[in-house]
């Protein structure tokens with residue numbers, strides 16, 4: 157008997173519960189040592205706003221964002237050295253063009269010098285949004301842009317251009333009990349209603365994949381196709397906010413009927429075949445630390461309906477970012493991005509990535525911590541309302557802020573409130589506060605950065621806080637309650653006295 161035959165007598169490697177990571181550590185950074193008292197003092201000095209807490213003092217996991225926080229591969233680091241810093245049409249630009257065509261479809265990056273550009277490189281996602289909504293705001297008045305869930309900066313860029321941003325979350329997202337796998341879907345009934353009533357005011361329909369504001373949940377291929385057909389029947393183009401396109405495609409392969417045998421990169425192409433353009437921050441599924449882009453389908457509904465817009469974007473980009481052949485990026489950043497896009501659709505990578513997030517979510521569930529289930533692709537979302545149920549803390553106590561502050565001070569882990577404070581508002585004139593439909597603390601997992609042991613430590617810390625939730629006080633907002641995008645700017649103070657007292 158040879159060794160091959162002998163190996164076949166044993167359970168195959170794929171059947172092992174503990175799969176090795178599809179990568180190994182190439183270089184690592186040693187953390188500094190800080191005590192809970194030192195962290196507490198620092199956090200208090202920045203008004204409990206975790207955005208201002210020095211990252212170097214984070215002794216646990218920094219789960220503030222999965223954006224731009226990827227640990228790049230050795231190939232990406234090597235690619236940085238091959239960056240060409242020419243002022244126009246650098247080497248990387250042509251490689252990026254090829255890679256965009258290969259990943260998303262030929263029509264999204266017309267051959268350079270073929271006339272008007274339809275591909276615009278930006279330094280991150282939000283300037284793409286600003287560019288798009290600035291030029292779109294001129295096509296009509298009282299405009300509305302619906303989405304399955306606008307990201308906060310997307311919504312802010314829409315509103316800054318006097319357009320109304322409407323979120324059409326799927327009904328399943330609000331049902332804590334539902335185990336539906338595509339809670340990121342756009343609410344089809346809501347979309348139909350909106351287009352019937354006000355279709356003439358809708359310049360574009362947005363679909364965010366995966367739906368970050370809606371719990372990082374994926375959107376099904378069927379939902380993309382149906383939403384696109386409906387919008388197109390009104391002559392309205394459809395765009396993706398495509399930051400996490402590969403993770404979304406992995407979910408489709410895993411859970412959507414008829415997709416199990418497809419390759420992820422084919423699913424990506426199929427997803428993008430339904431849209432007329434997309435904005436993307438490459439800081440997520442580009443596996444790079446910087447980069448963004450705005451891409452229009454050549455001959456698609458968007459450029460046919462708004463034939464002047466490619467030129468307007470061309471001008472905008474030259475004025476604000478740079479020539480379209482480098483946009484807002486250094487040549488070396490483009491090289492790292494090209495390599496990142498090649499890696500991100502690999503199934504072994506995606507399986508590991510999403511399983512890590514799922515296991516993290518599952519460990520929270522096993523400890524009784526209320527999180528949105530099934531977990532999404534890049535983050536686990538803790539349901540703040542359920543976490544504090546029965547403690548007497550109300551909406552204006554902003555308990556999600558209390559939780560993130562304590563987690564960071566006591567245990568050295570950083571997470572982000574995305575709920576009553578971040579997504580709510582306060583009108584100084586009327587004294588009226590608004591609150592969002594969802595009230596989360598988000599634990600976003602950077603790509604390729606942490607190991608299971610790190611995340612287990614977060615679960616243990618959150619569990620400790622959950623067990624002692626009656627002792628967690630409310631916070632008062634000492635600065636910035638009325639400001640736009642206030643969670644990035646505000647300051648807080650723990651309220652003294654009985655927990656939940658007003």
Ligand SMILES: Cc1ncc(COP(=O)(O)O)c(C=O)c1O
Pocket residue numbers: 223280281282283307309310364368397399437438439447448
């Ligand atoms: C869904 C979504 N859209 C847009 C953005 C904005 O991208 P950037 O941070 O690169 O500006 C983000 C960033 O987190 C996002 O998650």
